[in-house]
């Protein structure tokens with residue numbers, strides 16, 4: 001059986017579903033094909049949403065344990081893991097059910113199936129692509145999903161579409177030479193299991209520090225093994241060193257400049273990690289209940305049909321696209337984690353909207369990779385947008401680049417939070433527009449950083465002159481005031497700081 005659509009999208013994560021929603025809004029017939037039981041991809045099912053549910057819950061637990069400094073002597077029982085697990089599942093299923101209804105209301109046809117792209121052919125005089133649907137793992141039929149139920153469509157189904165959008169996302173990268181097995185787990189498994197009493201995390205990116213914070217807040221003994229001397233090492237130096245110091249202050253052991261050489265894991269609840277630190281020629285080892293490998297993710301582009309379709313990939317396996325998401329194959333587009341760049345849900349949303357509008361013949365601006373905010377929901381949080389000082393210099397695009405450090409402890413709310421923080425504002429003049437100083441980047445570590453970064457993103461993204469940005473009034477006493485004060489300082493007229 002063959003069905004005809006204007007656009008077929010493979011993968012219903014943030015990249016795929018945002019493309020589908022916008023394309024349907026623009027009047028296209030859209031097929032969205034997902035092999036998982038629920039839409040939402042990594043983000044809703046095993047990424048952004050479940051991790052933030054656990055971060056919020058364990059932060060509450062941690063806060064209760066530390067109230068005595070403010071005169072509240074509270075006590076709590078250990079975390080009821082089955083109840084927390086149920087809460088996490090409730091949040092995830094509410095979100096995925098809501099997404100299913102939204103897709104149905106927009107008129108998107110959702111299939112539960114595994115999709116593979118076929119050769120271009122031309123049944124109607126237009127350039128067409130065939131997409132072959134086969135049952136998802138564990139299923140006998142391709143399923144057409146309606147809000148309430150699903151209808152079997154047989155063991156295979158072919159879809160024809162003039163435009164195909166690849167949105168297959170990514171999967172956890174195993175440690176080099178050490179496959180995930182027994183106690184060596186990835187982030188998806190880490191979400192499903194109960195909290196360990198001891199955990200070793202390898203990696204220093206978002207997954208590593210978010211899980212370190214979840215488990216640390218829950219009372220687990222956490223060790224981070226990192227290759228450099230701080231977490232988020234590609235970030236602004238002050239933000240990354242502040243976060244590293246704060247994690248250590250909360251009791252997380254951080255083994256720096258270390259490489260893992262071997263891991264023995266005889267059972268799902270025990271492992272010995274062997275590692276070597278820089279300058280030493282001897283391995284050291286530690287015993288742990290669980291080892292989380294958090295060294296990045298690989299794009300889902302290793303299936304044979306990608307190669308056969310002639311779609312160009314880069315050395316890391318990411319689909320190569322132009323700035324509007326067009327791949328090297330005619331009528332084939334790509335969005336989200338399968339493209340090179342920050343693997344973030346909000347980037348995938350923006351790419352999806354852009355591709356849908358481009359296919360519809362509108363004239364959207366390309367997604368500006370430099371103004372995509374990065375957010376890490378560790379305790380404390382970290383967030384940034386735009387250039388670091390070093391990146392601004394290396395770009396060769398700006399004159400008189402200045403990094404302004406704002407002392408966060410000058411902010412009353414920071415003081416009350418009991419956490420330290422860092423904020424750096426990078427400004428400079430565009431070589432095309434000398435004489436006007438603009439904001440180039442903002443980098444933060446501290447409570448509420450993931451919310452505060454939204455204002456910085458508006459200013460950096462819109463190239464607002466620094467003097468204009470510094471005029472904006474911030475409510476008192478708030479965390480956001482720290483950003484207002486940092487802008488005033490960068491503009492050469494600090495108020496509550498030197």
Ligand SMILES: Cc1cc2nc3c(=O)[nH]c(=O)nc-3n(C[C@H](O)[C@H](O)[C@H](O)COP(=O)(O)OP(=O)(O)OC[C@H]3O[C@@H](n4cnc5c(N)ncnc54)[C@H](O)[C@@H]3O)c2cc1C
Pocket residue numbers: 010011012013014015016017033034035036040041042043044046047048049051113114115116167168169170187207300335336337338343344345346347348377
């Ligand atoms: C633990 C964790 C926490 C995260 N937290 C955040 C966060 O707080 N904020 C943030 O912005 N980002 C976060 N991310 C990253 C975010 O989840 C991803 O950037 C985002 O999900 C990428 O969207 P995507 O649509 O490209 O891919 P995905 O969400 O991975 O979706 C791809 C979908 O395609 C499907 N698929 C693949 N191949 C096929 C096929 N052949 N046929 C049918 N279906 C197929 C997959 O089943 C999957 O559902 C987190 C990631 C992880 C792992």
Ligand SMILES: NC(=O)c1ccc[n+]([C@@H]2O[C@H](COP(=O)([O-])OP(=O)(O)OC[C@H]3O[C@@H](n4cnc5c(N)ncnc54)[C@H](O)[C@@H]3O)[C@@H](O)[C@H]2O)c1
Pocket residue numbers: 175176202203204205206207208210226227232233260294295296297342343344374375376377
């Ligand atoms: N809050 C968020 O937005 C959020 C949360 C979680 C994940 N994510 C996204 O998911 C993706 C995956 O996250 P991640 O933290 O796994 O990857 P990442 O790319 O952010 O960090 C990987 C870390 O592993 C280190 N590393 C790489 N190879 C290593 C090796 N062989 N040995 C030891 N360390 C090694 C790197 O130096 C880096 O610190 C990221 O792109 C991230 O943006 C985002």
